[in-house]
Amino acid sequence: MENNHFNPLKDFTSMCGLIFVACSSLFFFIAEWHIIPIQNNFGWFCMNYIFTGLYFLVMMIDNFKKHGRSLLKIRQEYVLLFLILGLFSAFALNRDINVFNKSEYWLEWYLSISTLSVLLYCFRQYLPDWLQYPVYFILGAGLLMYLYFSVYLLPLYLVGLVAFFVLGLSLHIFMPLGFLIQVIILARKSFLNQKVHFYSLLAGFVFPLLFGIYFIGNFVQIQQKIAVFKPQNAENFTAASGVIIPESRNLLPEWIQIAQQLPDNWLTEKVLKTDLVYMGGENIWGRQNFNLNFGEVRKHDPLLLLATVLSPKDALSLSEKTKILATVYDARHKTQERLWSGKDLITSNILTQVEIFPTYRLAYTEKTLQIENTYKNGWQQEAIYTFFLPEGGVVTLLSLWINGKEEKAMLTTKAKADTAYKTIVGVESRDPSVIHWQEGNTVSVRVFPCTPQEKRKFKIGITSPLRKKKNQLVYENIYFQGPDASSASDSAFVYFKEGSKNLILPEGFEKQKEKYFSAGKFRPYWEIYAEATALSDKSFSFGGKSYHIKDYKPDYQHVETEAIYLDINAAWTEAELEKVWEVGNNKSLYVFDEKIIKLTETNRKEIFNKLYNSKFSLFPFYEISEPDKALVISKSSGISPQSDDLKGSLFAERLYEFLPKHQPIRLFNLGNELSPYLKTLKELRVFQYEATDILTLAERLKTGKFIRNPENEQVVFLESANVLLSEIPATLTDNKNVLDHLLRLFAYNDVLKKIGKNYFTDNFVTDSLIAEAEKAYVVTPVSSLLVLETQQDYERFDIKKSKDSLQNASINSSGAVPEPHEWALIVITVLVMSYYVYRQNFSK
Missing domain, CATH: 2.60.40 (Immunoglobulin-like)
Known part of the structure; x- marks a missing residue:
């Protein structure tokens, strides 16, 4: 039976430990939460280390007085208090000597609550029965975590023993092992004395273990969905996986096809961030090969690390993961090329x-x-x-x-x-x-x-x-x-x-x-x-040209529409598709699903349901047989690869070959947002664009009257402001003191217009475009602003x-x-x- 006469509040060694734990935790969290300016992390670590060392001396002196040189008789409460102090010291040292990357928030809470349960265990005899059960439950959950950290640090134990003479710093790596041993000892005590406490501890151990198995299972499923897109795995695909595999896989890069079909949830994002943000299995013992060009703090997540160890080899390269994250998870800024870190x-x-x-x-x-x-x-x-x-x-x-x-x-x-x-x-x-x-x-x-x-x-x-x-x-x-x-x-x-x-x-x-x-x-x-x-009727004059602004009033022209192409993805609703079908059923309606398919009453439901699964779409405008008689109807959720991401693919080659040979294609957008792919094409005036609703679409198709393109060599259209900016020869009456911003806006949009479909070739940069950008001093695809230190x-x-x-x-x-x-x-x-x-x- 346990000694019920021990009172830690009346014991000098225990009270020293409690006071030191309180002080050490205070210093640790001041530095961790940056409550006051931190000039030197190592100095704050020293405070934690001093409390750990002092308590070790107090504990050893007390044991020597009571039991001589026998270390086996040190009270378990003393050892646990020492381990808590050592844990604070170890994680404080980790700020300068990086054994673990920054812990995920859930892991920080897990560690904190587990440590608190160890502290409460020291006072277990004074806790009500209803509180002792959750304490043992959390101790069991902590046991699993201590086991993980002990195995993780296994390759460093020999180094820790050899280098312990350097102020004992390397001994910090043994703290999780110490916790593991002590919790096993107290588990044995509870099994012998009070089995109900042992069962609580066992339940605490099993619960996170089962959750971990469930998590790893889901992780592996996502990895399998990714793997079936790889050519070497295509023959192993089965319908049970639920993933759409295109028959022709060479139009788009594999990573784009994967990005279109992956589940859109938090776990998928974490899977993609392994080895970029989260340490993977290949980096488990310090061989960290993180990509500098992903601008996010490196993190340590045991669940993800174990999942990468136990799952098949990652089918995606770091480059492919980076591109998918940039496309689907709004991480394009984080994926920019870096010459130096910017993490602090x-x-x-x-x-x-x-x-x-x-x-x-x-x-x-x-x-x-x-x-x-x-x-x-x-x-x-x-x-x-x-x-x-x-x-x-x-x-x-x-x-x-x-x-x-x-x-x-x-x-x-x-x-x-x-x-x-x-x-x-x-x-x-x-x-x-x-x-x-x-x-x-x-x-x-x-x-x-x-x-x-x-x-x-x-x-x-x-x-x-x-x-x-x-x-x-x-x-x-x-x-x-x-x-x-x-x-x-x-x-x-x-x-x-x-x-x-x-x-x-x-x-x-x-x-x-x-x-x-x-x-x-x-x-x-x-x-x-x-x-x-x-609007003002004043013009701005510069360089022999005058720049004037006026309201835009749409001008209509009759256009015969023979074919309607639907650009379908997850942004569409079933009701919208039904209405578009009703509006355009007297025309030929087409979709792209590996090839151009004509919609019929019998196939449309199946095709709609299939295309719904794509997070985004990249409509192949080059598949339109008669662009001047065609209308493309699109809707976007705002995500897609950019045009630069497509370069080098067969899709891009066909698109870039097609665009310069045809007039702007009519495109109706049923939403308020465009994907990056379509946004760039719109900026470059690849299509005659109109954001509208289905009622307006029905009216356009019924009357055949569509808006005429208002732009020409002297005019640019600023759609959001609903104005036209024009450039004409200057006259003596023009005012040079009017806003020069008129010229800047005109030049920028004119440069984009002139680049147009040539943007997708290697020779779109010309002297005339550079000169126009330089005249207005604007940043464009051909020009940049640069500050250097000296002339x-x-x-x-x-x-x-x-x-x-x-x-x-x-x-x-x-x-x-x-x-x-x-x-x-x-x-x-x-x-x-x-x-x-x-x-x-x-x-x-």
């Missing part, structure tokens, strides 16, 4: 300045972002941002603060900018910043180096149309992905030009004279509404400042820069937010 960077301050011009139906936004490297003893790092622009918007400014001074960017070709940046960052490690155009109305910004000693600051300017929604104009704040901004201080100034009516601003904005001001915690996205006003750097890469261009845009109207008292408000806001910033500010 945060965005600490954001200043937004907006000029809104209702009579020109456009806005100019400047965002100034401050970057901090929170690992105070770490290396320099690279900050990468993705900015999401409104449709038709363009980057017109980039500047970087170097040695405390703002340095404006120069516009150059994308190839030169890329070469200069990679040479300086990858080889010479000096100051550059670059911004590149990306598909899907996005741009990427890179800033280097971001060091612990200096906060980096850069500014980006965007000219964008105001979206017209009935009789309202909508300004969309420019949002971004990049270094964590959740605790950043955020200030915004909004200036309305030429007056505005019926304003609706987000909560927190206050009017100050002729502007609106907001300050507080970071808000990723917000909108401003204003009543649509009459000699520009000369070395043959980058010259253009004399006949607009240069970088700016907030140039009077009063558009914050006044002194407004800067004071910003400073106060930063100080108020500092507590929240510091909590995140020193994460490693």
Whole structure:
């Protein structure tokens, strides 16, 4: 029987252990949660290690007094308290000597609750019976975890024994083994003394074991679904797997076919992230080969690690996993190529300045972002941002603060900018910043180096149309992905030009004279509404050309539609398909399912049900036999590969060969969103686009009247703003002081229009396109903005400042820069937010 006379609250050694555990846990969580600034993780580890060492001495002295040199008579409560202290010390040391990657949240809770149950076990005689059962249950669950960690650390035991003389640091690896032995001992005691407690412990061990088996089974099922797409496994496919295998597998890359059919759930995402974010079986004992180009903190998840060990070999390469994650799980930003890590960077301050011009139906936004490297003893790092622009918007400014001074960017070709940046960052490690155009109305910004000693600051300017929604104009704040901004201080100034009516601003904005001001915690996205006003009749003149804006009024033409092609995927509803069938049943309706198939009353249900299973679709426009008499009806959930992802495939070759030979195809979109694939084709004017509903579609088909393409060599159409921008020869009456943003918007959209179907060839970059982008100083597929440290750097890469261009845009109207008292408000806001910033500010 157990000794019921032992009272840990009256025992000196136990009380020392409890006090040390309380102090050690306090120091551990201060450092772990970054409650105060952390300059040196090792210093905080030393505090945990000192408490562990002190208690070891107290325990050994007590045992020597009572039992001499016999270590077998040390009370189990003392040993458990020592192991708890050792566990805190081990995980504190792990911050600097990385044996485990950052634990998943569930594992952190599992460890914490298991450790608490060990502590409560030391007081089991004073716990009510109803509480003892869950304590033993959790001890059993903890036993399984200790077993896992003991096996995981097995190859390091010899090293731990050999190197223990180095202040005993290597002995930390034996802590899980110590817990394992002690819980087995107490399990044996409970079996001999109180079997009901043993059964509770056994249930606690079995429950997570069964869950783990269930988890691994589901993991293996997903791996099997992936494997059947591989050519070497195709012959082993059976209908029981439930996966659609195309007969012709050579049109698209295998990873795209897999991405279309994989289950859309959290487990699939974790399967894809093994070896990218989560350590897999091949990395189980420290042979970590993580991909630097996936921008997410590396994590340790025992369930995933065991699943990869016990499941068949992964059928996907790291490259294929990365592409699927970018396509399906909104991880494209995280998959960008990196030259340096950025894991310890945060965005600490954001200043937004907006000029809104209702009579020109456009806005100019400047965002100034401050970057901090929170690992105070770490290396320099690279900050990468993705900015999401409104449709038709363009980057017109980039500047970087170097040695405390703002340095404006120069516009150059994308190839030169890329070469200069990679040479300086990858080889010479000096100051550059670059911004590149990306598909899907996005741009990427890179800033280097971001060091612990200096906060980096850069500014980006965007000219964008105001979206017209009935009789309202909508300004969309420019949002971004990049270094964590959740605790950043955020200030915004909004200036309305030429007056505005019926304003609706987000909560927190206050009017100050002729502007609106907001300050507080970071808000990723917000909108401003204003009543649509009459457009200005003034033109902007530059370089012998004049740029004018006017309302768009659709012009109709008669088009005979003989064939309708349905681009079906999971975004469609059954009701929509039925209505489209009713509307178009007097035409020939087709779908693509490995080949073009004509829909009939007998086959349509089966085909619809099959195509529903695809998360996204990539419609092969090259399969349309008579494009001028065809109509494509599409709907998208907003996910798909980008055009760049298709390069090199047979699908891409056929598409790129087909597009230049035909006029824009008519495409009706039944939703409010386009997939990245279709969005890029729309930007490049590959089709005559219309977002509509089924009633409008029925009217178009009935009358044969379809909207005529309003664009030509002198005109671009900004659909979201419902305006036309035209370029004509300048006259003496044109005003050079009118907004230069008219030229910038025209040039950007005109460059995209001229690139058009040639984007998919290797020779779309021409001198005339570069000259047009340079004239307006806009970032396009052929041009980028680049900041280098010295003039000699520009000369070395043959980058010259253009004399006949607009240069970088700016907030140039009077009063558009914050006044002194407004800067004071910003400073106060930063100080108020500092507590929240510091909590995140020193994460490693």
